[in-house]
Amino acid sequence: GQNIDQPTEMTATEGAIVQINCTYQTSGFNGLFWYQQHAGEAPTFLSYNVLDGLEEKGRFSSFLSRSKGYSYLLLKELQMKDSASYLCAVMDSNYQLIWGAGTKLIIKP
Amino acid sequence: IAGITQAPTSQILAAGRRMTLRCTQDMRHNAMYWYRQDLGLGLRLIHYSNTAGTTGKGEVPDGYSVSRANTDDFPLTLASAVPSQTSVYFCASSEGTSNEQFFGPGTRLTVL
Numbered sequence: 001g002q003n004i005d006q007p008t009e010m011t012a013t014e015g016a017i018v019q020i021n022c023t024y025q026t027s028g029f030n031g032l033f034w035y036q037q038h039a040g041e042a043p044t045f046l047s048y049n050v051l052d053g054l055e056e057k058g059r060f061s062s063f064l065s066r067s068k069g070y071s072y073l074l075l076k077e078l079q080m081k082d083s084a085s086y087l088c089a090v091m092d093s094n095y096q097l098i099w100g101a102g103t104k105l106i107i108k109p
Numbered sequence: 110i111a112g113i114t115q116a117p118t119s120q121i122l123a124a125g126r127r128m129t130l131r132c133t134q135d136m137r138h139n140a141m142y143w144y145r146q147d148l149g150l151g152l153r154l155i156h157y158s159n160t161a162g163t164t165g166k167g168e169v170p171d172g173y174s175v176s177r178a179n180t181d182d183f184p185l186t187l188a189s190a191v192p193s194q195t196s197v198y199f200c201a202s203s204e205g206t207s208n209e210q211f212f213g214p215g216t217r218l219t220v221l
Contacts, residue, residue, distance in 0.1 A: 004151065030207055042199060042212035043152070087151070095206040096167065099151030 004100035028093020132200030
């Protein structure tokens with residue numbers, strides 16, 4: 001079966017760095033997406049990785065290792081507004097997104 | 110209209126009733142999707158459409174139907190609602206099937 005695993009909840013301090021991990025087992029791979037979802041709102045796109053390595057976009061970076069079925073999202077200089085759920089999703093061989101349950105990130109002052 | 114809109118925002122429905130959730134996008138995206146989101150679970154694909162005139166079944170299609178008569182609209186119909194269909198429903202669209210998806214604000218549906 002297809003499976004995406006990520007921690008249920010993480011806590012970090014304002015101004016710090018946090019890494020959210022995602023491991024996956026899917027039938028085929030056509031890229032990995034990270035989305036941010038604030039409570040009661042829709043998911044919004046953060047990043048896309050299809051090749052191994054690190055993609056940096058401002059305070060957010062995303063890493064992919066296809067051989068290990070592993071990705072992480074790195075958030076630097078955390079701000080209170082970063083409190084949200086972070087969703088990992090893999091595009092399978094049918095170009096359908098398989099979603100993890102999301103990691104709820106709590107930022108403390 | 111900017112992006113994707115969904116209607117209604119929320120709805121309480123009696124079991125057995127028919128309900129259509131509306132979704133409209135103005136980005137001229139080819140692909141559209143319907144997901145449901147339940148606590149503790151990831152988004153699950155109900156139905157999708159890669160282009161106007163075509164539709165396909167996702168992971169959890171039973172009890173739902175869709176149509177794609179034109180590029181902009183992608184309604185989701187519950188023929189006879191059941192309590193297990195209580196969920197938050199998100200419509201999304203993408204330019205192509207391998208591109209990032211843009212989500213509507215969601216419809217919170219409660220079936221009693």
